[in-house]
Amino acid sequence: MKAVPKVNTDGLYIEDTLVDDAFSGVVPFYVEMEPQQPAAPDEAEQEPASEDEQPEETPEPILAGYIVGISVTPGLYRPRFDLEAWKAYKDAESAAKAAYKAEYDQWAALPEEERGEAPVYQAPLQPTLWIEGLTPEEIEEITRPQPQEPTEVDLLKERLAAAEARNEQLAEESTINQFALMELHMMILELKEGGSTA
Structure with a gap:
């Protein structure tokens, strides 16, 4: 098979x-x-035609x-x-076989001393029978790179990068807040020390 x-x-x-x-x-x-089945049950009960x-x-x-x-x-x-090319090829093949048979029959009818070389069958060349069924525009459309949907790994990488950026931002804000808190603490200490000397 x-x-x-x-x-x-x-x-x-x-x-x-x-x-x-x-x-x-x-x-x-x-x-x-x-075969068509009767459409209605009444039709099945009727006498056959x-x-x-x-x-x-x-x-x-x-x-x-x-x-x-x-x-x-x-x-x-x-x-x-290409069904048309196949039919044309089969017609050409039949014509070539008929021409060969006629030529061979003529050759065979000659006396042996007059025959010479026997005719040789020459089959027609088989054309390209499988062709592209799509137009160039359709091929261009299906071969154009398509944007790919992000995979789950890609989405996790994006989320991780966003989380890391947010952590850096929070770390910077925390450092700024610590400096501001230290400055405020220093100001309070200075005020206390300034108030106790007066």
Whole structure:
């Protein structure tokens, strides 16, 4: 088993799916339509419709996308399988095979002494089938550096820095208050000493 991409009808990558190792190419997958249940209980009790009124065919399944046996090209932001390029490639491959078969049949029809070298099949080059599904503007938007939310550690560091700054401020205020208190104490002592000498 191997994982291969599934794409929607526009060729945009959906998810990977498991397939047999021998799988290759591009195959469609469908959404099955479920039969409609009667809407009201009264409808279920009615007699079945006559053969003329019964639908002759079950509803057609709806094309949901494709399973692609070609690996996604790495580095794409939103991989898109180019379905038109794939169809054109398969048409070119069929035309090349038909041309080779016609050339080989002509060669094989010649007498052996007139044949020369057998024709060689040359397959068309496979184009790049996985392309970018986003516009350059969309890529620029998603690759632009986004402001990151601060982590809990960052928030704790900020709080610690703020607390340290507040502690320094309080320490300075405390020192100023101590000097002011000492000056006030000195003034009181001077007044007491000045009052006792008088």
